[in-house]
Amino acid sequence: MLRRLDLTDLPDEQALRALLPRPAIDVEAALPAAAGLVHDVRERGAEALLEQAERFDRVRPEALRVPAAAIAAARDALEPAVRAALETAIARVRVGSAAQVPAPTRAEVAPGAVVELRWQPVDRVGLYVPGGKAVYPSSVVMNVVAAQAAGVPSIAVASPAQADHGGLPHPTILAACALLGVDEVYAMGGAGAIGALAHGVPGIGLAPVDVVTGPGNVFVAAAKRAVAGTVRVDSEAGPTEILVIADATADAELVAADLVSQAEHDELASAVLVTDDAGLADRVAAAVERRAVATHAAERVIASLGAEQSAIVLVRDLDDAARVSDAYAPEHLEIQTADDDAVLARIRHAGAIFLGPFAPVSLGDYAAGSNHVLPTGGQARRVAGLGAATFLRPQQVVRSDRAALAAVRDAVVALAGAEGLPAHGEAITARFEPAQFEAGRVEEAR
Template sequence: MLHLTDLRGRAPSTSELRRVLPRGGVDINAVLPTVSPIVEDVRERGAAAALEYGEKFDRVRPATVVVPAERLRDALCDLEPRVREALEAAIARIRAVHAAQKPSANTVELGPGATVTEKFIPVSRVGLYVPGGKAVYPSSVLMNVIPAQEAGASTMVVCTPPQEEFGGWPHPTTLAACALLGVTEVWAVGGAQAVALMAYGDDEYGLEPVDMVTGPGNVFVAAAKRLVNGVVGIDAEAGPSEIAVLADASADATLIAYDLISQAEHDENAASVLITPSAELARAVDGEVERLAGETLNAERASSALGGKQSGIVLVDDLEAAIAVTDAYASEHTEVHTANAREVAERLTNAGAIFVGPFSPVPLGDYAAGSNHVLPTSGTARFSAGLSTHTFLKPVNLIEYDEAALRDIGPHIVVLAEDEQLPAHGEAIKARGI
């Protein structure tokens, strides 16, 4: 079922690895001509346009954009007790991790009377997108809302698609998750139009625009985020889910197969990749994937993803090569199944999140490890990080010098200004009697 890429006996360059490793992703550029008019229309006409596009694409139109408070209360009251208990357990762990991420201000004294203080200011208003297409994602509510809350965002809005089967309102479990976290502003809008509406707002409907949009979504959501980037901040242009499993001969083929399938059930474009120096393990995993993929509820979707060009097995010569290939692949999720898993995991430098050993599977991180599941995809883990409390904080420097401190460094500033042929910079220093 899984395609094989055999790199044994070779030492491929980084450039070659980027060409030959299994990689799916989506072509955002291809949908920009479709999405751009939607974003522009919502910018001009606001909520009216957003509702029209929702009705056109999803055949559903909510009674109002803003979900009434009683809908949130009812969703929480009607939530199945065991689901509420599971959400509350996840909330506690996610909040503990994200609360610990918040940095403290720090001051550097560069000399008498010369200080630079770095402080961290939360983004004032954030828009959090929660998808609702092929599945319901209350977990994404938790992963977006909690870090924003721990950063200290003043206000937030959760945007999530209305559902025809729930009377034109978002999925009740999503609403219940919002209520559990104390979110009072939820907009029943999905897709590219939701991103545009969060970016531009609508005064007539009383919809205040946000300063930053975060959260996963399909290619149309990603394209809209690209188009509004600059009007608002964004976290990333999320692609399909990815898992890379780095494993040696000591690994359990059945556990790896289950983990590969778990990510493949997200959608047909999801990527599941095994990187190993063990041909025997590779054969065993492929056989287990073939056996187990058809048993899952989402068998058709998972099988399509596992058989696609974005998924496969990469055979390498040894563990060193496996580490190098895993770093080159830079997966959203990387699992390490080796005899010395923690040591190997510490050596990896490119991954959205690293799951160490057989009892730390990716689904743990998807729900309740405490870490965030909104992570960089399509190889962007080489240079970017997942959603965290840091995402919603702006580091700002406070520069404070007294007269003596400026007099000490001032002549050097004048010299540098003259060398750059920006004499007014130097004059601004000398005007202070320096």
């Protein structure tokens, strides 16, 4: 089922990137259609959203904004075990997110010259929670808690209307919003929802936001690209990825279970094992085949694991395993080796890293306290996963007394002159001249 890729003779990084398995996702190709849906919502507002719900979700919501009573009813009807699990996840992600808020800093660059850095939350955010093949109350938790930890005062959540639930988002999504104290929820999905959050929809009281985050399909990713000049967006989330670095000491059954767990998401999900041990590769391959056919979403799992984007990669040693992982820059990286920290020290690029046999990706999906909204498609090479900092802006505060300004007066004047901006320098020297508007000087000026 899982194809083999022999990289025991490792090529250079550029060639390696081309060899590694990836799903065929083309955000650029989806951009015209997504941009058209965004434009339609911007121009026609609520009517466009309702038409898009009929077209894509097979239902026309009675109201795009979910009534408060429906949110409260979903919370009250929540199965006790699921409510307890959500409350556990919320509590743990609150602790993890609070730790992500950067502390203000103060640098005295010279006596009397200080530069401070403070972090300010944006005023308003729009958080997208997908529908599709599964229900994601955990994504509500990850998005909302991170924004709340940052101190964002206004939060709107959007999730697709569900034909099976009377045109409302899935009740478990609504219940999670209620547990988090979010009462501004909209039944809208896909690219249109991203456009509505970015541009606002006055007809339903939806004010535009400053930041849009949350996972979704390729059209959601393309819509984020279309609105990126209007709002800040997080990474363009694509199909989920797991890469496991394992050696001969790893438990093949656990590795197989983790590969299958992520393949469960989508036929385009990527599951990759990188190992220096052919025996482990054989054992994992056998365990994957056995588990894949027995799991609930067997058809989806088999499609994912048998496709081009999933593989067992054989390498010469764990140094090369780390090189392969960095070239891939996975959304989720698991390390299960005799010395996990030694391998970790070689890793530079990954969305989130899970060490050892008792830290599977599934833990991070729900209750590790980390955030599961992570960069895919190699974006971990340049962007971070969702966290409190996503909703914060650093601001520099400059303090200087007269002596500190005097110490750099000549340098500023010289640089201003070199740039052809003499008034910049004059703004400095003016502070060391006698008062310009003393009575005698005023009369002289006249």
